[in-house]
Amino acid sequence: MSQIETTIRNRREELRKVVEAxxxxxxxxxxxxxxxxxxxxxxxxxxxxxxxxxxxxDAEHEIRIRLRVLDSAIEATIEDDGVPxxxxxxxxxxxxxxxxxxxxxxxxLHFVKNLMSEVSYNRIDxxxxxxxxxxxxx
Amino acid sequence: xxxxxxxxxxxxxxxxxGRLDSTTSPMLGERLSAMLGAAKARVLVDxxxxxxxxSAGFRVLLQAAKLADQNAAKLVLCGVSGKVRQxxxxxxxxxxxxxxxxxxxxxxxxx
Numbered sequence: 209m210s211q212i213e214t215t216i217r218n219r220r221e222e223l224r225k226v227v228e229a230x231x232x233x234x235x236x237x238x239x240x241x242x243x244x245x246x247x248x249x250x251x252x253x254x255x256x257x258x259x260x261x262x263x264x265x266d267a268e269h270e271i272r273i274r275l276r277v278l279d280s281a282i283e284a285t286i287e288d289d290g291v292p293x294x295x296x297x298x299x300x301x302x303x304x305x306x307x308x309x310x311x312x313x314x315x316x317l318h319f320v321k322n323l324m325s326e327v328s329y330n331r332i333d334x335x336x337x338x339x340x341x342x343x344x345x346x
Numbered sequence: 347x348x349x350x351x352x353x354x355x356x357x358x359x360x361x362x363x364g365r366l367d368s369t370t371s372p373m374l375g376e377r378l379s380a381m382l383g384a385a386k387a388r389v390l391v392d393x394x395x396x397x398x399x400x401s402a403g404f405r406v407l408l409q410a411a412k413l414a415d416q417n418a419a420k421l422v423l424c425g426v427s428g429k430v431r432q433x434x435x436x437x438x439x440x441x442x443x444x445x446x447x448x449x450x451x452x453x454x455x456x457x
Binding site: 220221223224227241242245246248249252253255256302303304306307308310312315316318319322323 | 365367368369397398399400401402404405408411412415428429433436437438439442
């Protein structure tokens with residue numbers, strides 16, 4: 209088992225560091241491209257959400273990401289000190305609305321819930337902790 | 347992500363390679379807006395070299411499709427397969443955009 213920890217600031221341009229970290233741990237373990245793609249999409253959705261909506265001030269905040277490859281899954285733990293937010297309680301988006309009425313809101317978390325094998329959320333002290341797990345085999 | 351543009355007849359073919367996520371999609375959005383801002387533009391986006399697309403990428407595509415609508419321009423997608431197709435399906439986007447299997451079919455559809 210190996211792990212990578214990285215801390216980013218709550219800025220969009222910081223997200224590429226996480227993409228690179230996932231690539232690195234995936235390469236070390238020769239992970240399947242589809243598994244890695246699903247984890248990359250899920251992390252993009254979760255982190256973009258935190259950066260865009262997680263804070264009520266304009267201050268700089270740290271978001272901690274820990275990546276681990278376990279026996280049968282890749283796991284990402286995301287911790288932030290933003291407003292309490294449980295992605296598992298987000299509304300299901302309308303994926304059948306026509307173009308003019310289509311809204312993108314909610315689609316990202318819909319992806320997270322559907323692409324990941326397991327998602328768990330905890331509010332610990334003043335922090336959100338989200339754990340994403342994706343099985344290495346179908 | 348790598349975006350390559352090519353003129354085929356009156357059609358602009360946009361080949362998108364790599365990953366379309368919140369880091370890379372603003373760049374594609376700017377390019378598509380510039381192209382589709384012109385009246386009656388014909389744009390084919392080829393996703394056959396795309397690894398994955400997140401909601402930030404879909405947001406850019408939705409904006410582009412709405413802009414095409416307003417300007418009587420045409421936007422068609424092709425090469426939507428594998429992981430990318432699965433994400434289109436999951437988000438309910440397969441019926442939202444005109445999509446063809448191959449680039450040649452796409453050029454015919456958009457012309």
